[in-house]
Every structure is written in C-alpha cells, then in structure tokens.
Amino acid sequence: MEWETVIGLEIHVQLATKTKIFSGSSITFGAEPNTQACAIDLAMPGTLPSPNEQAFRFATMFGLAVNAEIGKRSVFERKNYFYPDLPKGYQTTQLAEPIVGRGYVDLQLEGGRTKRVGIHHAHLEEDAGKSLHEDYHGMSGIDLNRAGTPLIEVVTDPDMRTSEEAVAFARKLHSLVTSLGICDGEMSQGSMRFDVNISVRPKGQEELGTRTETKNLNSFRFMERCIHQEVERQIEVLEDGGTIKQETRLYDGDTHTARSMRSKEEANDYRYFPCPDLLPVIIDDDYIEAVRKMLPELPDARQARFEATFGLSNYDAGSLSADAATSAFFESTAAACGDAKLAANWVMGEVSARLNSEELSIAAAKVSPEQLAGLIVRIKDQTISNKIAKTVFEAMWDGEGNADEIIEAKGLKQVSDSGALEKIVDEVIANNSAQVENYRSADESKRPKMLGFFVGQAMKASRGQANPQQLNAILLAKLEG
Amino acid sequence: MDVSEIEKLAHLARLNINDETIDETAKSITGVLALVDQLQAANTDGTAPMAHPLDAIQKLRIDEVSEPNQRERFQAIAPATEDGLYLVPKVIE
Numbered sequence: 001m002e003w004e005t006v007i008g009l010e011i012h013v014q015l016a017t018k019t020k021i022f023s024g025s026s027i028t029f030g031a032e033p034n035t036q037a038c039a040i041d042l043a044m045p046g047t048l049p050s051p052n053e054q055a056f057r058f059a060t061m062f063g064l065a066v067n068a069e070i071g072k073r074s075v076f077e078r079k080n081y082f083y084p085d086l087p088k089g090y091q092t093t094q095l096a097e098p099i100v101g102r103g104y105v106d107l108q109l110e111g112g113r114t115k116r117v118g119i120h121h122a123h124l125e126e127d128a129g130k131s132l133h134e135d136y137h138g139m140s141g142i143d144l145n146r147a148g149t150p151l152i153e154v155v156t157d158p159d160m161r162t163s164e165e166a167v168a169f170a171r172k173l174h175s176l177v178t179s180l181g182i183c184d185g186e187m188s189q190g191s192m193r194f195d196v197n198i199s200v201r202p203k204g205q206e207e208l209g210t211r212t213e214t215k216n217l218n219s220f221r222f223m224e225r226c227i228h229q230e231v232e233r234q235i236e237v238l239e240d241g242g243t244i245k246q247e248t249r250l251y252d253g254d255t256h257t258a259r260s261m262r263s264k265e266e267a268n269d270y271r272y273f274p275c276p277d278l279l280p281v282i283i284d285d286d287y288i289e290a291v292r293k294m295l296p297e298l299p300d301a302r303q304a305r306f307e308a309t310f311g312l313s314n315y316d317a318g319s320l321s322a323d324a325a326t327s328a329f330f331e332s333t334a335a336a337c338g339d340a341k342l343a344a345n346w347v348m349g350e351v352s353a354r355l356n357s358e359e360l361s362i363a364a365a366k367v368s369p370e371q372l373a374g375l376i377v378r379i380k381d382q383t384i385s386n387k388i389a390k391t392v393f394e395a396m397w398d399g400e401g402n403a404d405e406i407i408e409a410k411g412l413k414q415v416s417d418s419g420a421l422e423k424i425v426d427e428v429i430a431n432n433s434a435q436v437e438n439y440r441s442a443d444e445s446k447r448p449k450m451l452g453f454f455v456g457q458a459m460k461a462s463r464g465q466a467n468p469q470q471l472n473a474i475l476l477a478k479l480e481g
Numbered sequence: 482m483d484v485s486e487i488e489k490l491a492h493l494a495r496l497n498i499n500d501e502t503i504d505e506t507a508k509s510i511t512g513v514l515a516l517v518d519q520l521q522a523a524n525t526d527g528t529a530p531m532a533h534p535l536d537a538i539q540k541l542r543i544d545e546v547s548e549p550n551q552r553e554r555f556q557a558i559a560p561a562t563e564d565g566l567y568l569v570p571k572v573i574e
Contacts, residue, residue, distance in 0.1 A: 017544050024547030033565035034556070038548035042555060054544035075532040082495055084569040097532070131572055141566030269493055274532040279539035 001239070002203040005231050006211075007166045008158035010195040011173055012151050013183045014127065015058045020148035021126050022049030022092065027149050029189055037129075037144035043087035049277055051076075055150040056281060058182035059099045059124050060291045062152055065176050065298055066119050068103025070288050074124070076278040079270045084142050085129035093125035093153075095272050097280075100152070105176070106300075107168045108318065117169050118157035127151050146190075158197065158208065163227035167220050170194055175299045175322040185323070186361065187218045194223055198230045200238065209234070210244040214251050214258050226251050226258060302327055310340035319348060325362045329369050336373030339380060346372055350393050366397045375403040388412050388464055416467040418474065421458075424466065425474050428457045439479055451475065482511045 020027055023040035040047045056074075063070045075097040078090040100122035107115045129147035131140050154173065160166045174192060178185040185191055199211035214230060217223045234244050249258040297305070299321050306317035306327075320330045326347065334343035351365060351372065360366075375396065379389050384407060395406045407413055415421060429436055432454070439450050454475050459466055487507045491498045498506055552565065561568035 019544050019546050019548075024542070024545065026546045026548075032552075034552045034567065035550040035565070037555070038551065039555075040548075050542040051539060052544050053541035056541060080493070084567075084572060132566065133572065136563055136566070136568050138571055139561065139568040140570070140572045141563065142569055143566055271493065276533065278533075279535065279537050280532045281539045281541070 003200045003231075003235050003238075004203045004205075005161055005163075005227075006158045006199045006201065006208055007160035007163075007227065008197040008211075009154075009156045009160070009166060009169060010197070010213075011154045011156075011170070012127070012193045012195075013062075013154060013173075013177050014191045015055055015150040015152065015182055016184050017052055017054045017058065017150055019052055021052050021055050021124065021150035022148055024050075025148065027145075029186075031145055033141075033143040034145060037147060041087070041144055041148045043089075049092065049275075051278065051281065052150060055124060056099065056283070057291060058150075058180075059122065059152050060283065060288060061180050061182055061295060062122060062154075062177065063100035063103065064288070064292050064295060065180055066100070066103035066105055066122075068119055068122070069101035070283060071097055071099045071101055072283050072285075072288075073097055074099040074281045074283070076124075076275045077272045078275050079272055081270060083128070083131075084140065085131045085144070085147065087129075087144065087147065091126060091128065092275055092278070094123035098123035099281075099283075100154075105169065105172055107165065107172055109164065109168055115159075115165055115168075117159045117165075120155040120157050122152045122154040125151050125153055158199075163224045163231075166196065166227060167224050170220055170223060171322065172299070175324075179296060179299050179302070179324040179327075181296065181324070187220075188359075190218060193218050196223060196227060196230075198227060198234070199244070200231060200234045209238075210246050212244065212247050212249055214249045215261075217251050219253070222251060222253055222256075225256060230258065296324075310334065310344070312340065312344055316344050316348065320344060323362065329362050329365065332369035333372045333376070336370055337376040337380070339376060342376045342379065343373070346376060346393075350390065354397055366399065367393070371396055371402055378403050378407060382414060382416065382467060383407065384412055384414050385464070385468060388414065391464075412465060414467050415462055415465045416470055418470065421462075421466055421471055421474050422478075424458050424461050425454075425471070425478055428454055428461060428475075429478060432457065436479065451479070454479065482507045482514065 017027065019025060020041060023038050025036045025038045025041055027036065040049060060070055074094060076092050077095045079093050079095075080090040082089055098121045100119070102121065103119040105117050105119065107117060109115055127146050127149035129142055129144035131142055133140050156169065160169060174185050174187075177183040177192070183191055194217040195213055195215045196217060197211045197213050199209035201207065201209040212230060212234070214226050217226055230249070237244060248261045250261055251258045302321040303314075303317045306312045306321055307314060310317075312320070321327050329351075330343060330347045333347060334340040337343055351362075351367065354360075355362060355365060375389055375392055378384050378392075379386060384392060392403050392406050392412060395401075395410070396403060400406050401409070435450075435453060439447060439454075442450060451472075455468075455472065458471055458475060459468075462471075484503055484507055487498065487503055487510065556562045556565075556567070559567050
C-alpha cells in the first residue's frame, strides 16, 4: 500500500528579551543555578505576575512576519500540572485568545517547488525550569533560572507531507525569528525547540491517521532523522495489522532513538482556566502599525536584494540570506573587498565548512569579515592563487594574523616574476626529457592533457606559488619551441 | 459527581481525600455543580465571556532587570539544596 505522511509542528521560541515574561529577573544564558530566579519565578506566596511589554512587541513582530492576524485582546490561562520544575503547579499560557492568530509561511523547496504552510496560531507563555536527574543522594536537582523565560509557541497546520518540507519550514522559521531579532536562534542552548506531530494514512484517504508527538528536537538533523524513523515505525505497525497508539515520545539525541514517555510523565488533563492574576492585554491598531514600521528586512526580501544588487544566483542568495548573522557577515565582507561573488563563495565555502566542522555559529567565527576581505583582495590582485588562499585562510582561522602578515611570514607570495618562472620551467624540462620527447611527438589533440604533468611538476617546484596563467604560457612556449 | 470522578480530580490536584470523607466530598461538589447549572440556564446570547471579574486591562512592565540575585535568602528556607540547586524527590528513575 502507498502511504502518505502528515506532519504538523509545534515550535517553542525563546524570546530575546532582557527579563522574564512575568518578572524582572534576567534571562542571561549560562548563569549559576537559581541566581536568576526571584520570588515570582519561585511562586512565593503573595507574589503577582507583571507582564513584559517587550515580549508582546516581539510576539506582534512575529505575527506580522507570518502574515497573521494579531490578537488585539489576549488572555492568559493556567495550564495545570505538577512537575518540580514548575513551582506554581501551572504554566501561565494562552489558549482561547492568543496574541497571534492564523497566518502562513511560504517555503522554497528543491527544484523550484514552493509550498505554503499554515500557522494555526502562536501564543505567549512561560518556559519551565530544568530538572537535573544526576544523582543528588537519590534526589533530583532543580534549576529555575529558565523558569519564566518568555516563549512563543508556534503551532502549524498539519500541512507538511515529507521530512524535507518539515525541515524547510523549521529552517525558514529559524531564519525569520533571527532576522526579526526576537530570538538568538541558538538551538544547542534550547532557544528553539521543535515538537513534531506525525501520522500516516493510505494515500488518497481524507481522514487523518492517529498521530504521535515527538518532543524536544533541537537540531534540524535530529528532526529529519526522527521523522524518517517514526514514519517507518508507524507504517510497519500498520502493515502488520496493528494500530498506532496516540502517545508522546521523547527523542534522545545521543542514541538517536525515540521512546514512549510513560504515562506518569504525561499529563493529560490540564484543566485550563483564565488566570485570575492577569487582566486581558489590549493592543490597538496604532500599536500594530508602529510595530509594522519597526520590522527589519525579512529573509525573502533580503534574498531578492542579494540577487538584484550583487548578481548572486537564486541559490547563493537564498543560502546567504537565510540567517541574519550570516547575511551581515557576507555583506560586510563584500563591502570591504568590493567583490560580492568572491565574498559569497568564501562565506558559503571555507567559512561555513570550518564553522560546521567545529560546530560553531557564525557569531563565533574565528575570522572576521574584515580579515576575510583582506584575503580576497590578495586573490584579486593576484598576490596569491586561490589554492594558496586556502592555506592562508586556515592560518587566519588558527589565529596566526591577517592575510598580509601570513603571506609575508610564510613567504606565500605568488611568483609572477617571469625570470624566476622561466628558471623553474627550464629545470622541469631538463629533468623530464623522456616526457618532453613524448609530448613533442604526440598528436596535437593529446597535448593539452599531457601539459598537466608539466604544470604539476612546475607548481610543485614553486611550492604552489607560481602564477598559474603565467606558468602555463611559459611552459607552452618552451615545450612547443 | 461519583466517587471515581472525585478520585480522578483528587489525583490531578494531588489532594489526599480519605475513604471516610469521599462520599461527603462528592455530595458537596455535586451541590456546587447544581448551582453552576442554575447559572448556566441564564440567557447569555450576545454577551462576550469575561476573562476577569474586573473590567480593566493589564498594564505592562518595561523590559529592564529589576530583580537582584537573592539565592541565598531563598535557599535558606528550602528543605534541601546542593550546588545551588533545589533538591526534590527523584522525578525519573
């Protein structure tokens, strides 16, 4: 039987405010445990929540960026469940009247295909603290620094049909929130966490299959892998005549497997009710229009601008414009070196390769845009070849200085002095008389291929520093001579 | 409300209701629900549900850090702490 996969996503996005959603505690990442947890965050008796204006502004920016209706009246509710990292015994969240209503996001997929994914709604809520299950004398440790961090939870319609579409949506959302500056996008720190709802149904069937939810995916790669595994598992169960149990599964990034959460961990009756500690928040049209005016350039517009202004291909413009920090890195490099095409190639090539292999974000790149521009300028003025430039780049990355300093210190300057090049060529010809003989007696059509051998020898003799065009010309003249 | 519903609610709310009082509890909650039924009989067509008994709107706070670290004071009254963490009965075996 042919099966169709149906995927919906819920994404928790931590907002890049200075303070928590209901208290004036800082939310700086990595602070000592419980040093950013005040009486409100700890649910001390007698405390009252005080909502953060910036969280509403950020949520409104998000809503406008996904073409959504903004909830002019938004109401907080209590979602009741017991867990030690939730001191109040309920999460303050929104249900019936969220800040962001229906919207959509358009995706560009491989092969020029486009896809529209519906946003069901997005609501404001507070994050929980963290439970540490290492052994503290048979007890669990609780860190409440994260408790009360403002989140928007974005809920999509079940519009995605493949893992490719789901990952493309996740990347687009990451690109949007980082471009808006409302989230730092650091997935490894939990700034964006994805829950994936997956079901399968026989192709052509209208009715949805029973879905499972896999929680807490914090990388695009995990998400893709998890979807493949879960789809395969569900199809196997159904083809064996079984039924899918609606359940919540937790993905483990270390073992790359998901397991069913036990019912004990699963709360199933949240008994929502409007929070009596908070009044409705009212937003008017003037506010919404003022926020709209503040919106920065969004990825789609940036991509179009990169194509139009810098003459980049659709693909290059797309991959450089997706992330705000990468875009800024590229634009600074291009401006400083005056060659957008070369800047694009280097940012997408060497820079991104080093970042990937060291698992760093572009903000942590060990070469600055100015340094990279300094290197590109030396390629353009033919001080060094492309190949040598890669050596210089590695040295720059390893902290050995700027391009010019490295070229000088390592003596990597391209040899363009024709006297010196002729000397090298003469030596190569003298040392390889048999090959020279072969070349000269070979058919005209075979010679270009044979020339490669001499170029290689001469390059090696110059330690890779010979100007390639000049070297070719001299070799040809001497061999044909 | 029958006894099994009361037991379920008590579990969700982590309340300990003993066997002697459970019938009495079921009876009194049923009484409260009867009052709610009476209220629900009122015609509310065209009336938007209220989110709060006060007819007022929420004031928002400027996003500036105002809460200093007072961990030591809070942890002084906690039953158990270690390495700055609050310790609680183990959540996951």
